[in-house]
Amino acid sequence: MKQPPQVSISRLALYLRFLEDYLLEHGPNSTIKSTQLARFLNINPHQIRKDLSYFGKFGERGIGYRVEELKNKISQILGLDRNWRLCLCGMGNLGSALFAYRGFKQMRLSILAVFDSDHKKIGKVMKGVRIYSVESIPEVVRKLKIDIAVITAPSAAAQSIADKLARSGIKAILNFAPVKLNVPQRLKLRNVDLSTEFNYLTYFLSAQVQQ
Amino acid sequence: MKQPPQVSISRLALYLRFLEDYLLEHGPNSTIKSTQLARFLNINPHQIRKDLSYFGKFGERGIGYRVEELKNKISQILGLDRNWRLCLCGMGNLGSALFAYRGFKQMRLSILAVFDSDHKKIGKVMKGVRIYSVESIPEVVRKLKIDIAVITAPSAAAQSIADKLARSGIKAILNFAPVKLNVPQRLKLRNVDLSTEFNYLTYFLSAQVQQ
Known part of the structure; x- marks a missing residue:
């Protein structure tokens, strides 16, 4: 795995916090496109895709990201699935x-x-x-x-x-x-x-x- | 004046805190060379000279910086001479x-x-x-x-x-x-x-x- 830059890790934390809120509002089966996520967070969608690409393959063409899955995955990457x-x-x-x-x-x-x-x-x-x-x-x-x-x-x-x-x-x-x-x-x-x-x-x- | 990079301003704050302590210990007429300052702060002396160069001419060849003068000048640059x-x-x-x-x-x-x-x-x-x-x-x-x-x-x-x-x-x-x-x-x-x-x-x- 290519070492992700520090700023990508910082942004993962930002994505995570947004996805948690989004999930509460839109329910466990909600999906979101990177363009939507980008608009909400005021970040370039290309940047979001690039940040996530360091950690694997996320999202599906035409559907976007499954919010709960992405949230759990980021949580795991950041080590927030444990104390x-x-x-x-x-x-x-x-x-x-x-x-x-x-x-x-x-x-x-x-x-x-x-x-x-x-x-x-x-x-x-x-x-x-x-x-x-x-x-x-x-x-x-x-x-x-x-x-x-x-x-x-x-x-x-x-x-x-x-x-x-x-x-x-x-x-x-x-x-x-x-x-x-x-x-x-x-x-x-x-x-x-x-x-x-x-x-x-x-x-x-x-x-x-x-x- | 060339716009100083953000990191130079951050380092000015670091220099200031060190100079304040140094002044208390060594008295109002003390001087310090950039190589000494660099060693104490674990920063390259060239970096220190470069950071300061954005804000004017400091120090004298063979003497170094007059600590109190430099402290006051940095304090003024950072806007710490007022409330x-x-x-x-x-x-x-x-x-x-x-x-x-x-x-x-x-x-x-x-x-x-x-x-x-x-x-x-x-x-x-x-x-x-x-x-x-x-x-x-x-x-x-x-x-x-x-x-x-x-x-x-x-x-x-x-x-x-x-x-x-x-x-x-x-x-x-x-x-x-x-x-x-x-x-x-x-x-x-x-x-x-x-x-x-x-x-x-x-x-x-x-x-x-x-x-």
Whole structure:
């Protein structure tokens, strides 16, 4: 299989969410043409066909896609047909916000452990989830078979946490700290930097003001 | 001025955060060479020089960059030398999480209004910020001179909110809803999709399992 580009995988998630809604509205036997899907999603139909082509053959000439089948297939491709085990590293503002975020449940993501370096927080249990010392990351991540670590620690602590996570053998990290982390190649790293997103907008607004 | 690519602007934000820390540690008269900066940030020094070249001439041969000067200049380029007025559209889980997020203050972003469609929430005041009906977006955004709107509403409501924001004359939107929004060209739109980030990781983990 040709390696699909990152942006195709992102769009699969978009298709999936649309198909779920469409299915609820139009019933289990509904079909949809790529041109219809394209119009709804404001994406070129050729692009949709190309994105899906990385993962197999979908749709039938004259009929289009069987919505339920396509939804299930995409769900499987994205690994959403099973549960994933998460840990949160850093229980500050952002960590607490994500801990409370109920969107994870819909994505079948369960937070099973939280790590922090603050001795006042370590040992506490929130909604059944224990806060451990960051020192115990390698041991706890292995023991609880964590799949994905979410780094919500301050920038200064992020690399040291990433090192501990690497030692734990974890395979995937979502990093919210605005730093470029060094991790072993086998580890999949994604970065979400809220401040950079805002900085991009303020740059744009500021450039407009100066014009 | 040649239009800098998006990724250069993102990296400016990264440089800024590093320079702020460096300044605290090394004092107001410190200088740094692009090779040093590159090593610390794990970025090619040529890349750093190129990123900065879009915005003027920085650094002196043999000396490097004057840290405080460079920090102030980047801060100004990114529009971080002034306050920005935000509104949150959607006070569900994610909206509440962002409302509580103290990182905004450090970025000089102030939330001045919240919008929701739930009549039980409308009219409430939290930490001095009023929750308005989404219907009043055009009027309130204009009156309060909001610079940036943050869409934290569910996908199904996001486009209708974006339309109201467009009518308000706002210039920038940060969208957390996992949908592709249609907005006028003059409006700067950035998307942050947490579920897509996770989906990308679960796709990767799932593909590994299947191998």
